[in-house]
Amino acid sequence: MKMLEMKNIRKSFGDNEVLKNISFDVEKGEVLAIIGPSGSGKSTLLRSITQLETIDSGEIIICGDTLVSSTGYDGKAQYVSKKERAAISRHLGLVFQNFNLFPHFSVMRNITEAQRKVLGRSKEASEEIARKLLKKMGLENKENAYPCELSGGQQQRVSIARALALSPEILLFDEPTSALDPELTGEILKVIRELAEEKMTMIVVTHEMLFAEGVADKVIFMDKGYIIENGTPEEVFKNSENERTKAFLSNYNR
Amino acid sequence: MTAESQIEVLPPWCIKMTLQNILTQLGGGMLKTIILFFSTLIIALPLGLLVSFGRMSKLSIGKHFKPIKLITQIYISVMRGTPLMLQIMVVYFGPYYLFGIKISSAYQIYAAIIAFSINYAAYFAEIYRGGIESIPQGQYEAAKILGFSKSQTFFRIVFPQVMKRILPSITNEVITLVKDTSLAFVIAYAEMFTMAKRIAAKETSMIPFVAAGIFYYVFNLLVAIVMNRIEKKMAYYK
Numbered sequence: 001m002k003m004l005e006m007k008n009i010r011k012s013f014g015d016n017e018v019l020k021n022i023s024f025d026v027e028k029g030e031v032l033a034i035i036g037p038s039g040s041g042k043s044t045l046l047r048s049i050t051q052l053e054t055i056d057s058g059e060i061i062i063c064g065d066t067l068v069s070s071t072g073y074d075g076k077a078q079y080v081s082k083k084e085r086a087a088i089s090r091h092l093g094l095v096f097q098n099f100n101l102f103p104h105f106s107v108m109r110n111i112t113e114a115q116r117k118v119l120g121r122s123k124e125a126s127e128e129i130a131r132k133l134l135k136k137m138g139l140e141n142k143e144n145a146y147p148c149e150l151s152g153g154q155q156q157r158v159s160i161a162r163a164l165a166l167s168p169e170i171l172l173f174d175e176p177t178s179a180l181d182p183e184l185t186g187e188i189l190k191v192i193r194e195l196a197e198e199k200m201t202m203i204v205v206t207h208e209m210l211f212a213e214g215v216a217d218k219v220i221f222m223d224k225g226y227i228i229e230n231g232t233p234e235e236v237f238k239n240s241e242n243e244r245t246k247a248f249l250s251n252y253n254r
Numbered sequence: 255m256t257a258e259s260q261i262e263v264l265p266p267w268c269i270k271m272t273l274q275n276i277l278t279q280l281g282g283g284m285l286k287t288i289i290l291f292f293s294t295l296i297i298a299l300p301l302g303l304l305v306s307f308g309r310m311s312k313l314s315i316g317k318h319f320k321p322i323k324l325i326t327q328i329y330i331s332v333m334r335g336t337p338l339m340l341q342i343m344v345v346y347f348g349p350y351y352l353f354g355i356k357i358s359s360a361y362q363i364y365a366a367i368i369a370f371s372i373n374y375a376a377y378f379a380e381i382y383r384g385g386i387e388s389i390p391q392g393q394y395e396a397a398k399i400l401g402f403s404k405s406q407t408f409f410r411i412v413f414p415q416v417m418k419r420i421l422p423s424i425t426n427e428v429i430t431l432v433k434d435t436s437l438a439f440v441i442a443y444a445e446m447f448t449m450a451k452r453i454a455a456k457e458t459s460m461i462p463f464v465a466a467g468i469f470y471y472v473f474n475l476l477v478a479i480v481m482n483r484i485e486k487k488m489a490y491y492k
């Protein structure tokens with residue numbers, strides 16, 4: 001079953017075309033890693049899926065629901081109604097590079113607030129869900145702490161818990177370890193690996209090549225707004241014939 | 255001449271009466287200052303927030319003309335660029351000069367409150383705007399992804415953080431306000447300073463001014479203590 005379908009996505013900032021005819025699919029339970037040099041459009045791609053950016057043309061279908069299509073004669077992107085967009089965005093969770101936790105809320109409230117105010121869950125139910133997730137993240141004794149009292153790795157795990165609390169069908173990560181000290185990246189990658197074992201559908205933008213190779217089912221290599229490679233880790237990391245892919249990968253001393 | 259010998263010259267009941275008189279009359283002024291102070295805060299704090307929204311409005315006609323932003327910008331710059339004393343006079347005497355409406359002294363308090371409120375709202379608006387613009391974009395993005403509505407995002411996530419950030423600037427303004435209330439003397443609103451001046455002239459005594467000075471100082475001391483408490487309460491996170 002297809003969880004995400006991206007068809008001929010184009011997106012420009014002014015004269016700068018950042019996404020050039022991007023197409024790919026993500027299957028249920030699949031982990032897709034997106035790699036590529038800085039400025040290649042990886043974040044813009046994730047932000048287009050999560051509606052933090054709007055695309056210029058193309059089609060995005062999330063869990064079978066069309067978010068945007070370009071069927072008109074002019075090929076311009078046409079988004080569905082505001083209400084439908086909100087409903088579609090409920091299928092998705094996003095984990096940011098710099099966490100973006102709410103600093104004035106405790107860890108517990110960071111995880112329960114949206115459950116209560118957006119999904120309308122009761123205080124008790126949302127706290128129970130939060131506690132389960134915190135336990136899973138190895139943070140069971142931190143529910144009353146404030147984000148500023150936590151390490152970067154702990155903050156990122158809270159932000160993953162916050163996203164998971166809304167039971168998204170696809171979880172997206174934009175360089176979840178890039179803001180962390182090297183010794184803390186492992187704990188985040190471990191969490192993502194565990195989620196992968198539970199067959200959580202995930203899209204992970206990352207510079208961690210070993211992780212991409214080890215955990216992802218599919219790898220997309222992007223460069224200058226194009227998808228250069230889209231295949232299994234083996235195909236992309238071991239057997240690529242493409243010069244740009246090889247040049248990029250050779251920068252990582254693996 | 256020593257103080258003791260002065261008392262011998264004046265009959266004791268006279269000094270006693272005068273002091274008591276002075277203090278009762280000042281008491282009335284004190285109450286009016288306090289009324290002006292709190293009324294201004296109650297009106298100007300929310301009004302300032304509204305003005306800051308206008309100041310940040312992106313509503314535009316055509317490509318570059320942003321009417322709401324422009325109007326609030328002019329409002330803020332006039333309020334900050336002209337003396338408050340003048341503004342008080344304009345609000346008080348304006349109705350007479352513009353429309354020929356007869357001014358009664360009952361209007362004094364309203365004129366003072368209106369003038370102070372629109373003046374302080376302009377200052378507060380700029381403080382709010384600075385605070386709102388200092389909140390990282392990521393907070394809005396995280397809120398949007400989690401499904402919070404625009405108003406939930408503002409009131410639950412952005413505004414509480416803004417309050418913490420702007421509290422020191424608000425404290426400064428509030429302390430200035432305590433002292434600024436004395437400007438209401440220009441329309442003879444009988445607040446503390448007006449009364450002190452009146453009594454001082456009548457009694458040829460410095461006591462009213464000393465008492466007024468102590469009053470303003472203590473008032474501000476209380477303001478500082480209260481604001482400090484609030485700041486401490488908000489210090490539970492960085």
Ligand SMILES: Nc1ncnc2c1ncn2[C@@H]1O[C@H](COP(=O)(O)OP(=O)(O)OP(=O)(O)O)[C@@H](O)[C@H]1O
Pocket residue numbers: 013016018036037038039040041042043044045
């Ligand atoms: N809001 C924006 N306005 C204008 N240009 C933008 C904006 N966001 C991104 N860009 C441009 O789009 C291009 C792609 O940026 P993007 O952030 O998607 O790259 P990236 O692959 O995520 O890079 P990195 O690995 O550094 O995060 C860059 O040239 C960037 O300058």
Ligand SMILES: [Mg+2]
Pocket residue numbers: 042043044174
């Ligand atoms: Mg990026």
